[in-house]
Amino acid sequence: MSSIESFISNFTTAVDFQDAVEIKAGTRLADLAEWDSLAALGVIVMFDMEYGVTITGNDLKDCSAIQDVFDLIAKKKG
Amino acid sequence: MATAILDKIRVAGLVSCVPRKVVSNLDCPPEKRAxxxxxxxxxGIQTRRVCDAGQAFSDLALPAAEKLISGLDWKKEDIDVLLVVTQSPDYPIPATAIIMQDRLGLSKSTLAFDINLGCSGYPYGLFVLGSMLSGGRMRRGIVLVGDKSSNPESHDNGLLSLFGDAATATALEFHESAPQMRFHFGSDGSGYKAIIIPAGGQRIPMQAHHLERLPGEDGISRKGTDVILDGPAILNFSIREVPPAVTTLLASSPYTAEAIDYFVFHQANRMINETIRKKLGLPEAKVPSSLHDFGNTSSASIPMTMTVRLRESLLSGPKRVLMSGFGVGLSWASCILELDRPYLPELIEL
Structure with missing residues (x-):
């Protein structure tokens, strides 16, 4: 089972933030300046490579907080 | 699952041509630099080559084909087939290949037509031309592959930073003792909207409002005649379909991945290409890339990469190369070829 801590680490790497940001489970995606289409692609690759899960652009659009993105793992695997 | 084998076809030569004009993705105001x-x-794309206004794909293909014909010392009357694989034809009709028959001074007995494919187009071009020649009645043919994909007027930053223009000319000939070429093909029309120019065809005929830039669902303003790319859909398609296609092609061949000298993939973008490479467990040294300097050059990207990254190696002795193209359609195709020192001059910069 994946922990949210390791997920946040993977997420941070995938988004490739220029400026360090503190991310928690409750952080809203809309509050991240660098949450853009490029970041979404990085996160889709990360889901595939790290968790063996395919997510779509719409899956990400439906997420508001980091916790929602993390929950996609269980939702898609379930 | 479509797989095929072609006998008695040799790649005689390959020439690539790009515009001289270089555009850098780092050319921006200082506040945008980071x-x-x-x-x-x-x-993975720093610079791209971009056509001048008025310069068409066929204007790049012409010197590539001329150099190919003269370098091979082929007589023009001996060229039986001229194919063009492009999605940037000179005109909606007639086919660019037929216009090129005349511009190249080829015989009126030349068989010429266009194939409407993008990023997957190179293996398809080789297969269609090779199939026509493998019977041995028609013996020599050229396939011109590439696109003018750049659109400097676009307001879509993703699109603007991605595409470079390029054209390539590849010569195939009937050759009794040539090694087999092996192919694998795939099509998935359910994903046709992932890369699309919506207006201007029969489904959505051109109207005045298609020439205005209107904001789309993603907030980007586009004309009806601009390309729309669905990045996540293309990414998912590429990493879902390409690795198993390559594995299937290898399994249907006598070769293991270790027996392939180079894996030349369509140059989509670094994220996609690196994910495919890692999924297949291929070493970087066997997977050349031209993305950094030339961007995504559509159907030309496979032969372009061979010209700019593998030229010396391919001229040094016989090499076994696996190529895989994938993209608009959705469409994909892979092939394994043995290249035995083809005519392969340096890149032409026009």
Missing amino acids: ERERLVRNI
């Missing part, structure tokens, strides 16, 4: 560096790092 954002741009992040983009370059992730898509």
